[in-house]
Amino acid sequence: xxxxxxxxxxxxxxxxxxxxxxxxxxxxxxxxxxxxxxxxxxxxxxxxxxxxxxxxxxxxxxxxxxxxxxxxxxxxxxxxxxxxxx
Amino acid sequence: xxxxxxxxxxxxxxxxxxxxxxxxxxxxxxxxxxxxxxxxxxxxxxxxxxxxxxxxxxxxxxxxxxxxxxxxxxxxxxxxxxxxxx
Numbered sequence: 001x002x003x004x005x006x007x008x009x010x011x012x013x014x015x016x017x018x019x020x021x022x023x024x025x026x027x028x029x030x031x032x033x034x035x036x037x038x039x040x041x042x043x044x045x046x047x048x049x050x051x052x053x054x055x056x057x058x059x060x061x062x063x064x065x066x067x068x069x070x071x072x073x074x075x076x077x078x079x080x081x082x083x084x085x086x
Numbered sequence: 087x088x089x090x091x092x093x094x095x096x097x098x099x100x101x102x103x104x105x106x107x108x109x110x111x112x113x114x115x116x117x118x119x120x121x122x123x124x125x126x127x128x129x130x131x132x133x134x135x136x137x138x139x140x141x142x143x144x145x146x147x148x149x150x151x152x153x154x155x156x157x158x159x160x161x162x163x164x165x166x167x168x169x170x171x172x
Contacts, residue, residue: 020168022119022166023120026124027121027124028124029121030119030120030166032166034109035109035112035114038114038115077171078168078169080108080116080167081166082108082165083167084164085089085163
């Protein structure tokens with residue numbers, strides 16, 4: 001998979017998912033540092049209809065298998081660190 | 087919602103989702119710093135069957151509305167920072 005191609009493809013996702021992969025509104029999941037296998041599985045599920053969402057079901061139709069692999073690689077490359085509340 | 091109650095409830099989730107909310111295997115999403123509205127929406131979707139998953143569909147049946155709100159509050163309280171790849 002090609003994370004750089006994923007980065008440019010992700011420009012269209014950024015409006016909701018953020019350039020840094022952190023959701024821009026409360027209905028939107030973070031994608032930063034997510035497992036590429038999980039991301040690809042969800043995009044294929046939206047594409048096949050196995051998982052449904054108003055916007056994502058439509059957007060996923062426009063994604064090729066390569067797009068999906070590249071987007072997954074891109075978001076997985078965003079390094080996430082967690083700070084536990086004390 | 088009670089994040090502390092969510093933290094103790096989340097002990098059972100940690101085996102897959104990690105104590106720090108980072109997925110322990112590639113099929114499992116990260117939950118750390120996720121929007122509480124998104125998490126609650128997904129848990130209710132697994133509970134109602136609107137979203138399906140082998141384990142989560144079963145686990146969600148055991149969760150009350152309070153459990154769901156508390157789990158969402160707990161995972162949202164885990165602070166996430168993203169490091170962009172250069």
